[in-house]
Amino acid sequence: MSPAGLRGATAVVGVAESDLGDVGPGRYAIELAAQASHRALADAGLTVKDVDGLFGVVSGKLMSTVDLGEYLGIRPRYTDSTMIGGSAFVTFVHHAAAALRLGLCDVALIAYGSTPRADSGRARLGGGAGPEQPNYEAQYQPRSPISGYALAAARHMYQYGTTRTHLAEVAVAARQWARLNPRAYSRDPLTVEDVLARPMISSPFTSYDCCLVTDGGGAAVMVRADRAADLGVRPVYVLGAGEAHWHKSINQMPDLTVSAATESAARAFAMAGLTPADVDVVELYDAFTINTIMFLEDMGFCAKGEGGDFVSGGRIAPGGALPVNTNGGGLSYTHPGMYGIFTVIEAVRQLRGEAGERQVPDARVAVAHGNGGQLSSQVTAVLGTAEAL
Amino acid sequence: MTVVSEDLLTDMLRPDVVYREGLAAGELRYQRCRTCEEAVFYPRICCPHCGGTDLVFAVSAGRGTVYSTTAIRRRDLPSYAVTMVDLAEGFRILSSVHDIPAEDVAIGMAVRIAFDTDADGRPRAVFTPEAAQ
Numbered sequence: 001m002s003p004a005g006l007r008g009a010t011a012v013v014g015v016a017e018s019d020l021g022d023v024g025p026g027r028y029a030i031e032l033a034a035q036a037s038h039r040a041l042a043d044a045g046l047t048v049k050d051v052d053g054l055f056g057v058v059s060g061k062l063m064s065t066v067d068l069g070e071y072l073g074i075r076p077r078y079t080d081s082t083m084i085g086g087s088a089f090v091t092f093v094h095h096a097a098a099a100l101r102l103g104l105c106d107v108a109l110i111a112y113g114s115t116p117r118a119d120s121g122r123a124r125l126g127g128g129a130g131p132e133q134p135n136y137e138a139q140y141q142p143r144s145p146i147s148g149y150a151l152a153a154a155r156h157m158y159q160y161g162t163t164r165t166h167l168a169e170v171a172v173a174a175r176q177w178a179r180l181n182p183r184a185y186s187r188d189p190l191t192v193e194d195v196l197a198r199p200m201i202s203s204p205f206t207s208y209d210c211c212l213v214t215d216g217g218g219a220a221v222m223v224r225a226d227r228a229a230d231l232g233v234r235p236v237y238v239l240g241a242g243e244a245h246w247h248k249s250i251n252q253m254p255d256l257t258v259s260a261a262t263e264s265a266a267r268a269f270a271m272a273g274l275t276p277a278d279v280d281v282v283e284l285y286d287a288f289t290i291n292t293i294m295f296l297e298d299m300g301f302c303a304k305g306e307g308g309d310f311v312s313g314g315r316i317a318p319g320g321a322l323p324v325n326t327n328g329g330g331l332s333y334t335h336p337g338m339y340g341i342f343t344v345i346e347a348v349r350q351l352r353g354e355a356g357e358r359q360v361p362d363a364r365v366a367v368a369h370g371n372g373g374q375l376s377s378q379v380t381a382v383l384g385t386a387e388a389l
Numbered sequence: 390m391t392v393v394s395e396d397l398l399t400d401m402l403r404p405d406v407v408y409r410e411g412l413a414a415g416e417l418r419y420q421r422c423r424t425c426e427e428a429v430f431y432p433r434i435c436c437p438h439c440g441g442t443d444l445v446f447a448v449s450a451g452r453g454t455v456y457s458t459t460a461i462r463r464r465d466l467p468s469y470a471v472t473m474v475d476l477a478e479g480f481r482i483l484s485s486v487h488d489i490p491a492e493d494v495a496i497g498m499a500v501r502i503a504f505d506t507d508a509d510g511r512p513r514a515v516f517t518p519e520a521a522q
Contacts, residue, residue, distance in 0.1 A: 034434055143471075
């Protein structure tokens, strides 16, 4: 396939700068990115509410488009914060052209903001020019990211009667899977009582409700399907994918019990032409025990509020009706800080039938679900064997 | 609604400064969008609800309800609450509730604003239970 399908297929229809020069120590990079975005959209006769593809880098922000989406009130279905240096914005033209051409978004916004002069002014005034400025949470010493997820868990318990035992069931199921995975970091037996007996670190979480901190890396290789057939491997096909983010900081999450995984999963399943009932194995980002409960609800494996009961009684453990996190997950297998790649690796291993003792019989469709920030960016992929095509 | 500054055009471009000045003056300031009437917090140069850019600052009366809370225990500090509070004006802040043990802060609890300073001596808005007033 040649890339000629992109030639002339897309167009730039609005451009603008923010205020430039020396904006003063009271102003921040994300504000300039927002100002330029509003002006460029006005130049095109559009508003932020038309944007569904978000591309950008904001100096000092670790997840630029997640921050920008929160700040501007944009809920993108295609998002790209690729940080490759000063060339990033031309890369975004390239990536946006591909996304627009395929209908993955309809209006792409590319944004940038940086305030090196203002930052140095702030430093002179003693206000500090630390990362992620301005920040409206740090003064309260949240134990990030744990406390953000703990707040979500507390609210879920309040609204739906979810219990600490429900949370513990998630940790126990993950450990039971890890006991079947020779690469898993934590393989000692674990019971619900063990989890509940640990000291609380950020209520309602004990340390066993929290993911591991390990070293680690991962990688995956993709080619077009026609090439895959020539490589002599068992291909795992990408059947669908979807993205969504609604907030960056936990204080901006509209409802602490509902994540943007509702949208990312709906998009992925729609692209795949499948539903949760078609899924044989789920690999999801379990940074904390509440994640598994919330994401199973949000992706449609059970109704909102029923996740606690759903994960109980061994349903997601080895031998259960829905195998979840068959490698042991971030809770018991590995967690170097950004776990998403391992959801892909384990989904592929299960679909190839290479999972050894923990192999799910006849696995044909798998979900790999990634989470970023504090329940912030949500991305779902539906993968399948040739039989699922 | 109280408009904090007469220099609206300047303040609209440096909302963080206006917010911090409010804390120093013992005020919890938030913004109101004059296009869609929604409350906006944290301070911004544009409205995330409607995309409007006509925002004015106002001062919160400081009455609210606990939306969620967690008690954090660390070896080096007494346990403390990190709490999300829904203010009556229609915005939410991540803050803390003082004057009661962190473990006793409960979702749904009515709280009222107080002010103190953080570990670096910077002013901040915190809350206390209405019942303890």
